[in-house]
Amino acid sequence: MEKISRIKSSAVPIHIENIDTDQIIPARFLKSTTKDGFGENLFYDWRYDNNENAIGDFVLNNNLYNGKILIAGNNFGCGSSREHAAWALYDYGFRVVVSSFFADIFKSNALNNGILPITVSPKQLDVIFKKIENNSRQTFEVILEDQLFIADDLRINFEIDAYKKDCLLNGLDDIDYLMNSMDEIKEFENKQVIF
Amino acid sequence: MKTLFDKIWDAHVVKTIPGGREVIYIDRHFIHEVTSPQAFAGLKKRNISIYRKDKVIATADHNVPTKNQHLPIKDPLSKLQVDTLTQNCLENDITYFGLGHEKNGIVHVIGPELGITKPGMTIVCGDSHTSTHGAFGSIAFGIGTSEVEMVMASQCLILNKPKKMRITVNGQLSKGVSSKDIVLYIISKLTVNGATGYFVEYAGSTIKSLSMEERMTICNMSIEMGARGGLIAPDETTFNYIKGKEYAPKGEKFDEAVAYWKTLASDVDAVFDHEYAFDASDISPMITYGTNPGQGIKINDFIPEKANTKSLTYMGLENKQSLIGKKIQHVFIGSCTNSRIEDFRIVANFIKGKRKADHISALIVPGSKQVENQVKKEGLDKILEEAGFELREPGCSACLAMNEDKISKGEYCVSTSNRNFEGRQGPGSRTLLASPLTAAAAAVYGEIVDVREYI
Ligand code: SF4
Numbered sequence: 065m066e067k068i069s070r071i072k073s074s075a076v077p078i079h080i081e082n083i084d085t086d087q088i089i090p091a092r093f094l095k096s097t098t099k100d101g102f103g104e105n106l107f108y109d110w111r112y113d114n115n116e117n118a119i120g121d122f123v124l125n126n127n128l129y130n131g132k133i134l135i136a137g138n139n140f141g142c143g144s145s146r147e148h149a150a151w152a153l154y155d156y157g158f159r160v161v162v163s164s165f166f167a168d169i170f171k172s173n174a175l176n177n178g179i180l181p182i183t184v185s186p187k188q189l190d191v192i193f194k195k196i197e198n199n200s201r202q203t204f205e206v207i208l209e210d211q212l213f214i215a216d217d218l219r220i221n222f223e224i225d226a227y228k229k230d231c232l233l234n235g236l237d238d239i240d241y242l243m244n245s246m247d248e249i250k251e252f253e254n255k256q257v258i259f
Numbered sequence: 260m261k262t263l264f265d266k267i268w269d270a271h272v273v274k275t276i277p278g279g280r281e282v283i284y285i286d287r288h289f290i291h292e293v294t295s296p297q298a299f300a301g302l303k304k305r306n307i308s309i310y311r312k313d314k315v316i317a318t319a320d321h322n323v324p325t326k327n328q329h330l331p332i333k334d335p336l337s338k339l340q341v342d343t344l345t346q347n348c349l350e351n352d353i354t355y356f357g358l359g360h361e362k363n364g365i366v367h368v369i370g371p372e373l374g375i376t377k378p379g380m381t382i383v384c385g386d387s388h389t390s391t392h393g394a395f396g397s398i399a400f401g402i403g404t405s406e407v408e409m410v411m412a413s414q415c416l417i418l419n420k421p422k423k424m425r426i427t428v429n430g431q432l433s434k435g436v437s438s439k440d441i442v443l444y445i446i447s448k449l450t451v452n453g454a455t456g457y458f459v460e461y462a463g464s465t466i467k468s469l470s471m472e473e474r475m476t477i478c479n480m481s482i483e484m485g486a487r488g489g490l491i492a493p494d495e496t497t498f499n500y501i502k503g504k505e506y507a508p509k510g511e512k513f514d515e516a517v518a519y520w521k522t523l524a525s526d527v528d529a530v531f532d533h534e535y536a537f538d539a540s541d542i543s544p545m546i547t548y549g550t551n552p553g554q555g556i557k558i559n560d561f562i563p564e565k566a567n568t569k570s571l572t573y574m575g576l577e578n579k580q581s582l583i584g585k586k587i588q589h590v591f592i593g594s595c596t597n598s599r600i601e602d603f604r605i606v607a608n609f610i611k612g613k614r615k616a617d618h619i620s621a622l623i624v625p626g627s628k629q630v631e632n633q634v635k636k637e638g639l640d641k642i643l644e645e646a647g648f649e650l651r652e653p654g655c656s657a658c659l660a661m662n663e664d665k666i667s668k669g670e671y672c673v674s675t676s677n678r679n680f681e682g683r684q685g686p687g688s689r690t691l692l693a694s695p696l697t698a699a700a701a702a703v704y705g706e707i708v709d710v711r712e713y714i
Contacts, residue, residue: 097296097300098296098297099297099300099301145387147405169403173403176403177405226278237405238409238416239307242415243307245273245415248282249282249414249415252284253414259377259512259519
C-alpha cells in the first residue's frame with residue numbers, strides 16, 4: 065500500500081448525502097475478477113448518460129475541480145458492503161475522503177485500501193463546501209502525523225485509530241502487519257490444541 | 260465469569276495491538292466463487308502464497324445454475340467466476356467441492372454436514388451468513404475481500420472485540436411453529452439494527468430443545484438484526500450430530516474433543532452487555548410484509564398502522580391489511596436458511612397426497628448434493644414431484660437471483676430464504692419470508708394461510 069503522510073491538494077466536492085456504494089460503483093461493474101480498473105466506472109451513472117456521453121453538470125466532468133481529496137455529504141458509503149467502492153475511489157486517484165459520517169464497512173474498506181476517511185462535524189463540512197464554492201482551486205492540507213486537516217485559517221483535528229494511523233503512515237496494511245507477525249502466529253499454532 | 264463468546268475469542272488471541280485491536284487466529288476459512296478472485300489476485304501480486312491451505316475449503320454456490328449442472332455453465336460471467344475459482348484452487352492446492360462434486364453445495368450447508376464445522380472454532384467466509392456455523396458453538400462471521408486475502412496470507416484477522424448480547428427463549432413452541440418463526444419473531448422485536456455491534460448468544464430451554472438444523476436457521480439470520488454473528492452453546496444434540504461425520508474426530512479423539520466442547524458454555528455469573536428474554540408461547544408462525552427482515556408479523560396479525568410506506572408501496576400492500584388470503588405466484592424453498600434434509604422432510608410430510616395450486620410455481624432447491632441425494636433416498640422427490648414441486652440441483656438459486664432463478668417484477672414469492680430486500684429475488688420481485696411449513700401451505704392453497712388450521 066502507498067504511504068500517506070502529507071497530502072496537499074485541491075478537492076472535488078459532491079454535495080450529496082447518503083451516497084451509497086451502488087452509486088459509487090454500480091453492480092453491473094462488479095464482474096471483474098481483479099481489483100484494478102474500477103476508476104473508469106466510478107460514479108458511472110452520475111457521470112454518463114444513457115448514450116455514454118459525459119454529463120457536464122457532474123463534478124467529475126468539470127475541469128474546474130480535481131485533486132486527491134473527495135468532499136462528500138453525510139453518511140458516505142452506505143448500502144452494500146462491496147469493497148469495489150473503495151477500489152474504484154482509489155483507482156480514480158482519491159486518497160482522502162472527507163464527510164460528516166461514514167458507513168462502518170466503507171470506512172474499514174477504505175482504510176484497508178489506502179484511503180484516509182476524515183470525519184468532520186456537519187458545521188465544519190459546510191465551511192469546507194463553502195470554501196470550494198468560493199474558490200474551486202482552494203487547496204487543503206492533510207497532515208496525518210498530527211491528525212490535522214487544514215485550509216488556510218481552518219484547522220481541524222480529526223480522529224483515527226492508532227494502529228490504522230500507523231499503517232497509513234508506513235504504507236502498511238493488515239497483511240503487511242500480519243506478515244511481520246508470522247513468528248508469533250506460528251508460536252500460537254504450536255500451542256493450540258485442535259480437535 | 261466468561262461468556263461462551265469470550266472463551267472462544269480469548270483462546271484465539273495471538274496478540275493485542277496498541278490501541279486495543281487483537282490479532283485473531285482463524286481455524287477454518289470457507290471460500291466461494293464471488294468474493295475470492297480479487298483475494299487470490301492480490302496475493303499473487305504480492306508474491307505471497309496461501310499460508311495454511313489445509314484450512315481452506317472451497318465450493319461453488321452463489322452463481323451456479325440449478326439445472327443441468329453436468330453441462331458447461333451457459334452464462335459467461337458465472338462461468339468465468341466458477342472457472343477462476345477452479346483454477347485458483349488447482350494452483351494453490353485447495354480442497355474444492357466444485358459443481359457436480361458429491362460434496363458440493365451452499366457453503367453454510369456443506370460445512371456442518373461434512374463435520375468441518377465444530378464447536379470452539381473460529382470460522383470465516385466472504386459471505387455474511389457465515390453466522391450459520393455459530394449453531395455449533397463456534398465464532399463464525401462474514402468478512403470482506405481484503406479480509407479473505409488476510410486470512411489466506413496469515414490465517415489471522417485484526418479485529419476489535421464485539422460486544423456481547425444474550426437472547427433467551429424459554430418454554431414450549433406451539434404446533435406449526437418452527438425455528439424460522441422464532442428468528443423472524445426475534446428480528447421483528449429487535450429490528451434490523453437492534454444487534455449492531457454485538458455477537459449474540461441464543462440460550463434458554465426452547466433453544467436447547469432444537470435440532471442442529473433448527474439451530475442453524477436461527478444463527479443464520481443473526482446478521483439480519485445487525486449482529487456480527489450468533490452462537491449457541493454445544494450440547495449432546497451437537498455432539499451427536501457431529502459424531503461419525505467425515506471430518507469429525509474419531510474414536511478416542513472424539514471423546515477428548517467432547518470433553519473440551521463441554522467446557523464451552525457461558526459461566527453462570529457471566530455478564531452480557533445486553534440481554535433479551537422471550538417466551539416461546541408468544542411465538543406464532545411469522546411472515547414478513549415489507550422490504551427488510553425486521554418487518555415481520557404473526558401470520559394472523561395485521562400489517563402495523565405505522566408500517567413504512569415506501570416498503571408497502573413496493574410490496575403492493577397496505578397498512579392494517581391482513582396477509583391471510585393474499586394470492587401469491589411463487590414459492591421458493593431453499594437457501595442457507597432452510598434447505599437441509601429436515602426442512603424437506605417437513606415439507607414432504609405436509610404436501611404428501613396434496614397438490615400445489617395450479618397458478619403456483621414451486622421451486623425446491625436442496626442446499627447440497629448430499630441433501631439432494633438424501634431426498635431421493637428417502638423417496639421425498641416422488642412426493643414433491645407428485646405435488647407439482649420442481650426439485651432442482653443445489654445452489655443459492657432464487658435467494659439472490661444471481662443465476663436464472665428469478666421472480667418476475669411485481670410477483671409475490673413466499674420464500675424460506677433470509678432477505679426480502681427490494682429486488683433481492685430479481686428486479687421488482689416481492690418476497691415474503693416464512694418457514695418451510697408456511698411456504699408449503701402457501702403452495703398448496705395458492706395464497707397465504709395460517710398453516711395451523713391445516714395440520
Ligand atoms: S443461500 Fe442466499 S444468503 Fe445463503 S449464502 Fe447463498 S446467497 Fe447468501
